[in-house]
Amino acid sequence: MKFTRTLTLLGSLALAPMVMAAPATPNDMLKQKIQSTLGLEVNIITASPVEGLYQAITNRGVLYITADGSKLLHGNIYDLNDQMNNLTEKALAGPRLDMLKEFESKMLVYKAKDEKHVVTVFTDITCGYCRKLHREMKDYNDLGITVRYLAYPRQGVPSPNADEMEAVWCAKDPHKAMDDAKAGKNISLAKCDADIAGQYNLGGAFGVNGTPAMVLEDGSMIPGYQPASALFDVLERRAVKQ
Numbered sequence: 001m002k003f004t005r006t007l008t009l010l011g012s013l014a015l016a017p018m019v020m021a022a023p024a025t026p027n028d029m030l031k032q033k034i035q036s037t038l039g040l041e042v043n044i045i046t047a048s049p050v051e052g053l054y055q056a057i058t059n060r061g062v063l064y065i066t067a068d069g070s071k072l073l074h075g076n077i078y079d080l081n082d083q084m085n086n087l088t089e090k091a092l093a094g095p096r097l098d099m100l101k102e103f104e105s106k107m108l109v110y111k112a113k114d115e116k117h118v119v120t121v122f123t124d125i126t127c128g129y130c131r132k133l134h135r136e137m138k139d140y141n142d143l144g145i146t147v148r149y150l151a152y153p154r155q156g157v158p159s160p161n162a163d164e165m166e167a168v169w170c171a172k173d174p175h176k177a178m179d180d181a182k183a184g185k186n187i188s189l190a191k192c193d194a195d196i197a198g199q200y201n202l203g204g205a206f207g208v209n210g211t212p213a214m215v216l217e218d219g220s221m222i223p224g225y226q227p228a229s230a231l232f233d234v235l236e237r238r239a240v241k242q
Helices: 002-015 026-038 087-101 128-135 137-142 160-170 174-182 196-206 228-241
Strands: 042-047 053-058 061-066 108-110 117-123 145-151 213-215 221-223
Touching: 026 042, 026 053, 026 061, 042 087, 053 087, 053 196, 061 087, 061 196, 087 196, 087 221, 108 137, 108 174, 117 128, 117 196, 117 228, 128 137, 128 174, 137 145, 137 228, 145 160, 145 196, 145 228, 160 174, 160 196, 196 213
Parallel strands: 117 145
Antiparallel strands: 042 053, 053 061, 108 145, 117 213, 213 221
16 A cells, blocks of 8 residues: 555656756856856846847946856947947947836936926036036926936945935935035935935946936936036937937
């Protein structure tokens, strides 16, 4: 009887579908290599414009890695046959837009009444040109440009700078707190689920290395301050091309 039960059990196991771990993909292996070797967080790995190279978007910008994971490159790829078109910047556009969606609930938005364009600005409350841009917010809004702020404390996270920016995001009236902070006024410290570190790391992944940095509607990024009229012209030209 015992032998019969054993055979029955073995038979049922043979008929059961075998569950095996899915084999690791090349992307998985390359992601692990970068994370274990460099200690970076890898958000996305895709094929690059150069055959044999993969493009990794990390929390500190874009890296290129060979298919076997043995060689690493850092920098931009340009197309000599297309007026030195920056292929790295072009490849980042789509992923940037996808990654921004996860942070829409964290943005401080200055919405234009007659909205024509939307830009996302990585900002710091101590940055001179960030303060200039903020003083001119009405000019942007009047031209139909909605401005969405994400935090990029230039001192990094953690830092007193990051704490001050968290206080802005967590204030009862964040827009007034931003006005005060960018006017050089003191604001009361406050804490909430603003994820300043996440916003800062997102900027790093996008290649932000200074503020302000503007992400446009097509996912391209303009470093530095742009007057409202100049920015509007850029947005209008790009809208025609799309």
